[in-house]
Amino acid sequence: MALYKYADDMALVASVKTSEDLSKYQQAVSNLVQTFEDFLLGLKISKTKEMCCGAVSEADTSLFEPLSIQGRPVEQVQSFRYLETEIDDHLSFANHSNGVYKKALQRLHLLRKLRALNVNKDILTIVYKSLIESILTFNITA
Structure with a gap:
């Protein structure tokens, strides 16, 4: 798991293959939200996006359920822009x-x-x- 920060842009990148990985990912997000609160920084959940890459089997669909922050669902997207580079869920660019x-x-x-x-x-x-x-x-x- 890695957190990339540049000015006011931030990306949390994680490889989630098991439910244990998912728990670690959710804990990292919770820690990040708590850090924002501790430093009195505003987190715009409406601007927060989640993108899942990779194949999903029937047994693993729970790994791709939308993330929730402060009781609000985070929008799942198929592509997004980070530092002026558009990235899609197939990593094709x-x-x-x-x-x-x-x-x-x-x-x-x-x-x-x-x-x-x-x-x-x-x-x-x-x-x-x-x-x-x-x-x-x-x-x-x-």
């Missing part, structure tokens, strides 16, 4: 890749317009690196 492609293509159109106006190549390079390359390389680590 296809929607994210398509979105990045479309955004870069739109900005490439602007670069072509500037080139048609005979803008200096150094300025075109700066525009490319600022508006297009930054999108294509965001969240890529070595």
Whole structure:
């Protein structure tokens, strides 16, 4: 189980394969909620999402019942955005890749317009690196 935090975004990632794992997961969520309360931080349950990945057998359906925080059910989703990366329950990143492609293509159109106006190549390079390359390389680590 791991807790990933960045600024005001947080993700609790757990592998839940047994009822014992589920109990540990629920306890981790309870501890997190208690920490929020101890430090007088607001937890927006309406913005809290839960995503389950993997195959579910008939015997294991109880492992995928919606989580409840402070008596309110947490919405189960098939995909969500974390740090500007869309993640789906199949971990395919296809929607994210398509979105990045479309955004870069739109900005490439602007670069072509500037080139048609005979803008200096150094300025075109700066525009490319600022508006297009930054999108294509965001969240890529070595």
